[in-house]
Amino acid sequence: MIPLLTAPRKGIACAFGSWLILSPLAAAAESGDSPGLSSSGEPKIVLEEAHPKKEAEEPPRLVAGKGLLLSEVTRTALGIKTVPVIVHNLTPLLSGSAQVYQAAAERARPSSSTRPGVAYATVFIDPKTAEKLKVGNPVHVRRKGQPAPGEPERPGKIFQIDRQLVPVTGQAELLIEFPDPANDFPVGAWIEFTTPLGEDASYPAVPQSALLATPEGNFVYVWDGRFYRRTPIAVAFSSDGLVAFVGDPPAGTPVVSRGAEDLWLLELSLRQGATQGSY
Missing domain, CATH: 2.40.420.20 (conserved putative lor/sdh protein from methanococcus maripaludis s2 fold)
Incomplete structure (x- = not known):
């Protein structure tokens, strides 16, 4: 899944603050004079026009139809x-999250083709995507979120593609099976999966x-x-x-x-x- 961007970043504050540094201080340091005194020791007035703002210090701007215009200072601060x-x-891939609806420890029903020691998960997908898949296609499965250290991906396969609800919900149901001999994935657990969509x-x-x-x-x-x-x-x-x-x-x-x-x-x-x- 692709996360949406909502959190602020420290780099933005650095970018806005960097162009606020006043150039007169730097100019005074180079000349050896004190920032507010002339060479004779008398107070002096520094006019803004005497130190025009460099292009590299200009603040960011958003120009309609063109985009963001950034100074070199801002680009450096943001690390662009x-x-x-x-x-x-x-290889085209289908990736997503599915939820376990039958755990491996459950006894297989006589009328079902499910097997013991195997977990089953479900996810709804677009019918056009479902047309590119076949029962038996390989699926790579892993625990959703932060997996345990050293926990490998599990090989699974497409167990069933159910299109009966497409006229009602507009989606097909994809059923995934994968081995789970230790019963690590109870009913309700979420997995992440990938399966190839074509050549x-x-x-x-x-x-x-x-x-x-x-x-x-x-x-x-x-x-x-x-x-x-x-x-x-x-x-x-x-x-x-x-x-x-x-x-x-x-x-x-x-x-x-x-x-x-x-x-x-x-x-x-x-x-x-x-x-x-x-x-």
């Missing part, structure tokens, strides 16, 4: 890194850290050499730390791989400030 979109040969194919992909999952949808920040523009992407699946997608941005496009969350929080702050300033 970019990587190009690269086309990878990947290897070429997909444009970005690192998982580049994906920005928000209430507004999935995005990446595209770097055009000056602006960081939040750009929507159509996620296909995730595999081995990569997020495969279809459509734009094209291969070779630089996207933010480190600092995307901080850019989003900064954008939200600037948008909120612009809204309050309009009243």
